[in-house]
Amino acid sequence: MMTILLSGCSEKILFAKDNSEQSEALPDTYKNDSKPTEQKQNNVEHTEQPGVKSPDESSKPQEEEAPTPPADTPSAKNNNDSIQVVFNPESIPVLVNKQNKLPDSYNPNDLVYTDIPFISGTTDEKRKMRQVAASAINQLFADAKAQGISLLGVSAYRSHATQTTLFNYYVNRDGYEKARTYSALPGTSEHETGLSIDVTGGDGKCAAENCFGGTPEAIWLEQHAEEYGFIIRYPQGKESITGYQYEPWHLRYVGKEIALEIMNKGISLEEYHNEEPVSN
Numbered sequence: 001m002m003t004i005l006l007s008g009c010s011e012k013i014l015f016a017k018d019n020s021e022q023s024e025a026l027p028d029t030y031k032n033d034s035k036p037t038e039q040k041q042n043n044v045e046h047t048e049q050p051g052v053k054s055p056d057e058s059s060k061p062q063e064e065e066a067p068t069p070p071a072d073t074p075s076a077k078n079n080n081d082s083i084q085v086v087f088n089p090e091s092i093p094v095l096v097n098k099q100n101k102l103p104d105s106y107n108p109n110d111l112v113y114t115d116i117p118f119i120s121g122t123t124d125e126k127r128k129m130r131q132v133a134a135s136a137i138n139q140l141f142a143d144a145k146a147q148g149i150s151l152l153g154v155s156a157y158r159s160h161a162t163q164t165t166l167f168n169y170y171v172n173r174d175g176y177e178k179a180r181t182y183s184a185l186p187g188t189s190e191h192e193t194g195l196s197i198d199v200t201g202g203d204g205k206c207a208a209e210n211c212f213g214g215t216p217e218a219i220w221l222e223q224h225a226e227e228y229g230f231i232i233r234y235p236q237g238k239e240s241i242t243g244y245q246y247e248p249w250h251l252r253y254v255g256k257e258i259a260l261e262i263m264n265k266g267i268s269l270e271e272y273h274n275e276e277p278v279s280n
């Protein structure tokens with residue numbers, strides 16, 4: 001059986017359901033009558049809307065529109081025994097992954113709006129980052145633009161409440177065990193730190209999708225992100241360590257010094273923490 005690598009961005013696989021089921025279970029905004037995507041097989045569909053939509057993408061669902069689940073929806077707190085709660089969630093290099101989750105009560109207290117352009121349809125919440133990361137991404141975008149590289153933000157911060165609502169919606173629809181295979185447990189999505197952002201090229205295509213890989217924008221990020229304190233959080237070849245597929249679009253702010261070390265050594269954030277344990 002194929003190992004399912006959950007997307008680090010935790011956008012989910014509505015398209016992996018067949019259309020008839022979607023039509024029954026989802027409101028009109030979720031319906032996607034025209035296509036299952038080619039990503040149907042690997043369960044890593046993102047649901048962000050590119051700024052430039054092709055006609056058959058115009059009905060892509062957006063997670064934040066997930067209806068509030070009924071009160072008796074099984075809680076995301078079930079069966080979390082193997083997951084540790086990080087005790088220093090505001091730490092800039094904090095390790096958040098499938099084994100290390102943010103406390104349920106954690107909300108970053110220094111979120112600000114970034115100055116960068118986003119793809120159309122991005123909610124206010126997703127345009128925010130923690131202050132230090134927002135400043136860094138503003139500078140990264142400005143310098144990229146000056147070098148002829150046009151970028152757009154896709155999705156940055158996601159609140160614990162948003163992730164919880166989303167996850168519980170899937171639990172209600174598919175059951176807890178199945179939901180876990182395609183949606184991040186609340187607290188384990190790095191987007192909840194306010195230090196991560198998904199980006200794409202200026203044409204808005206390939207927003208948080210595999211086709212972003214190898215583009216001039218993706219290559220520029222590989223070469224320059226660390227200068228601004230960002231790492232490519234889910235690198236190629238580290239899937240078994242990070243637990244996530246390669247995501248050239250997902251940037252994580254860790255600060256310049258750590259970013260340089262991680263990128264120059266070609267290691268993951270998990271490996272960095274093993275080498276130099278950081279208080280979590």
Ligand SMILES: [Zn+2]
Pocket residue numbers: 008009010191196197198249250251
């Ligand atoms: Zn992401």
